[in-house]
Amino acid sequence: MNDESRAKAPSNFIRQIVDRDLAAGKNDGRVHTRFPPEPNGYLHVGHAKSICLNFGLAEDYGGKCNLRFDDTNPDKESVEYTESIQEDVHWLGFDWEDRLFFASDYFDQLYEYAEILIRDGKAYVDSLTAEQIREYRGTLSEPGRDSPYRDRPVEENLDLFRRMRAGEFAEGEHVLRAKIDMASPNINMRDPAIYRIKHKPHHRTDDKWCIYPMYDYTHCLSDAIEGVTHSLCTLEFEDHRALYDWFLEQLPVPSRPEQTEFARLNLDYTITSKRKLNELVTEGHVAGWDDPRMPTIIGMRRRGFTPAAIRDFCERIGMTKNDTRIDMAVLETCTREDLDRTAPRAMAVLNPLKVVIENYPEDESETLEAVNHPYDESQGRRQVPFGREIYIERDDFMEDPPKKFFRLGPGREVRLRYAYFITCTDVIKDDNGEVVELRCSYDPATRGGDAPDGRKVKGTIHWVSAEHAVPAEVRLYDRLFTVPKPEADKERDWKSFINPDACVVMDKALLEPALALAPAEKRYQFERLGYFCADRKDHAREHPVFNRIVTLRDSWAKANKG
RNA sequence: UGGGGCGUAGCCAAGCGGUUAAGGCACUGGGUUUUGAUCCCAGCAUUCCCAGGUUCGAAUCCUGGCGCCCCAGCCA
Numbered sequence: 204m205n206d207e208s209r210a211k212a213p214s215n216f217i218r219q220i221v222d223r224d225l226a227a228g229k230n231d232g233r234v235h236t237r238f239p240p241e242p243n244g245y246l247h248v249g250h251a252k253s254i255c256l257n258f259g260l261a262e263d264y265g266g267k268c269n270l271r272f273d274d275t276n277p278d279k280e281s282v283e284y285t286e287s288i289q290e291d292v293h294w295l296g297f298d299w300e301d302r303l304f305f306a307s308d309y310f311d312q313l314y315e316y317a318e319i320l321i322r323d324g325k326a327y328v329d330s331l332t333a334e335q336i337r338e339y340r341g342t343l344s345e346p347g348r349d350s351p352y353r354d355r356p357v358e359e360n361l362d363l364f365r366r367m368r369a370g371e372f373a374e375g376e377h378v379l380r381a382k383i384d385m386a387s388p389n390i391n392m393r394d395p396a397i398y399r400i401k402h403k404p405h406h407r408t409d410d411k412w413c414i415y416p417m418y419d420y421t422h423c424l425s426d427a428i429e430g431v432t433h434s435l436c437t438l439e440f441e442d443h444r445a446l447y448d449w450f451l452e453q454l455p456v457p458s459r460p461e462q463t464e465f466a467r468l469n470l471d472y473t474i475t476s477k478r479k480l481n482e483l484v485t486e487g488h489v490a491g492w493d494d495p496r497m498p499t500i501i502g503m504r505r506r507g508f509t510p511a512a513i514r515d516f517c518e519r520i521g522m523t524k525n526d527t528r529i530d531m532a533v534l535e536t537c538t539r540e541d542l543d544r545t546a547p548r549a550m551a552v553l554n555p556l557k558v559v560i561e562n563y564p565e566d567e568s569e570t571l572e573a574v575n576h577p578y579d580e581s582q583g584r585r586q587v588p589f590g591r592e593i594y595i596e597r598d599d600f601m602e603d604p605p606k607k608f609f610r611l612g613p614g615r616e617v618r619l620r621y622a623y624f625i626t627c628t629d630v631i632k633d634d635n636g637e638v639v640e641l642r643c644s645y646d647p648a649t650r651g652g653d654a655p656d657g658r659k660v661k662g663t664i665h666w667v668s669a670e671h672a673v674p675a676e677v678r679l680y681d682r683l684f685t686v687p688k689p690e691a692d693k694e695r696d697w698k699s700f701i702n703p704d705a706c707v708v709m710d711k712a713l714l715e716p717a718l719a720l721a722p723a724e725k726r727y728q729f730e731r732l733g734y735f736c737a738d739r740k741d742h743a744r745e746h747p748v749f750n751r752i753v754t755l756r757d758s759w760a761k762a763n764k765g
Numbered sequence: 766u767g768g769g770g771c772g773u774a775g776c777c778a779a780g781c782g783g784u785u786a787a788g789g790c791a792c793u794g795g796g797u798u799u800u801g802a803u804c805c806c807a808g809c810a811u812u813c814c815c816a817g818g819u820u821c822g823a824a825u826c827c828u829g830g831c832g833c834c835c836c837a838g839c840c841a
């Protein structure tokens with residue numbers, strides 16, 4: 204991976220906390236984080252923010268970051284997801300070395316801890332139904348009531364809990380609860396469930412267990428077991444911190460991690476909810492988790508976004524507790540900046556219009572030299588074939604152009620990039636009055652693109668040689684939704700805002716020959732159009748397929764809008 | 766209505782009692798250019814949710830409002 208030297212991330216409130224802890228000599232000067240996904244879906248940009256935070260922090264402070272799967276719910280989890288998540292984290296440029304962990308690795312220890320809680324009178328087996336537990340819990344403004352089973356003797360609790368583990372009960376029959384405070388204003392402290400019965404095989408422990416620990420109980424203990432110092436999570440867990448601390452205080456844990464919360468990422472014109480992304484996939488609104496319209500890591504990768512751009516993006520958006528939404532332009536800028544530096548240039552015509560250069564000798568062709576990158580000489584040069592018949596972009600011709608249109612029009616002269624000046628001499632139309640072909644003349648003295656007499660042209664357009672061009676499919680991607688906050692509308696279903704034009708297929712596109720040789724996932728700038736990436740699944744020598752990652756900035760289009 | 770958070774420009778975000786209130790994105794002008802790209806240069810908050818108060822001095826401290834987000838899974 205081309206990594207360059209990664210600049211140290213700007214400071215933020217979390218780094219200030221780490222600095223303060225270090226200065227106070229906390230944790231023996233260790234900084235240890237973890238990225239803890241549940242393997243119940245694919246990772247998305249929101250996760251990228253967390254990954255960059257956790258791994259980036261460890262990197263910058265000479266610490267460590269674990270990858271730990273929070274796999275406590277076999278109903279939703281699978282190995283498919285554990286594998287894709289590992290691939291995505293690696294692709295983003297981070298490495299957990301030998302620290303790949305699973306919460307399920309700790310099931311034995313977690314069970315022992317639960318027995319300790321029971322013996323200490325701090326947990327009990329409740330036999331209320333789920334429905335009843337909900338009723339007993341109270342509401343936001345009223346306290347809950349104690350379960351009638353709350354004061355079961357320790358021995359009975361122990362016996363019941365062991366029989367739960369042994370599989371003697373059906374799902375829902377009993378649940379192990381922490382005994383805290385049913386009147387707590389913090390609902391999470393009203394005797395939360397810590398173990399529930401699930402007669403389901405687990406993707407790692409198979410059928411060893413039929414009781415599974417809950418998130419709140421598992422997470423803090425897993426952090427403590429791993430020696431995590433700074434447990435970073437999103438804002439919705441802020442209320443859970445009291446519980447996180449409670450378990451750590453009750454149990455003889457080997458270390459004392461501290462939870463800090465930050466705001467999750469909201470990106471305009473897309474969604475970052477695993478549940479909703481899953482819905483898009485299962486209902487067929489997109490072609491899969493890796494659909495280039497998806498804000499999943501795998502989708503963004505397929506679209507062509509680079510790891511460096513995504514990392515840069517995560518740095519630029521900041522790290523605070525503010526509930527924010529980020530303008531898509533930030534991601535686009537990061538992507539353009541990275542690709543402008545790195546992507547070789549090439550010419551492709553998306554919507555071809557034939558041009559015949561009438562004074563160019565028949566049955567002849569030649570080869571012209573083009574640079575692969577305007578300011579990175581090391582990318583070298585290439586030969587581009589040229590001939591009497593070429594194709595240009597339809598948008599680069601106007602029959603009755605305004606004064607400021609610096610492209611082709613009847614009688615106008617433009618430069619063909621790396622080639623010649625041409626002048627449009629005639630416009631050929633079909634029966635419907637549609638322009639089907641242009642007749643032009645060229646100036647042989649302008650070979651390479653400069654006029655010896657010093658005359659200038661305002662415009663330079665791209666082109667491909669008709670004889671040599673390679674047909675291709677080019678997919679133009681755009682934002683997934685038509686509105687910035689598809690989830691915000693109370694009346695309309697968020698799915699009704701799916702952008703029908705988020706993928707426009709140009710199946711008559713023509714490439715300069717060099718492009719057909721591109722390997723999958725190779726990125727280019729198609730001059731004057733944007734950045735494109737050879738599709739990692741569908742691209743082939745015989746049938747090139749390119750995805751548009753992002754357009755070039757286009758001040759002409761902008762000036763003509765509205 | 767109980768609890769937990771948040772509020773600095775169109776969007777992010779520094780700021781931690783004394784600064785002309787950083788920086789980025791977006792936007793607007795101008796220059797360079799064989800990509801209407803890139804690059805360069807300039808502009809863009811007399812004011813920090815509001816109102817009081819403390820202070821020689823407040824975005825920063827205090828008090829009271831207002832607005833927004835999260836929590837009532839045997840999900841994470």
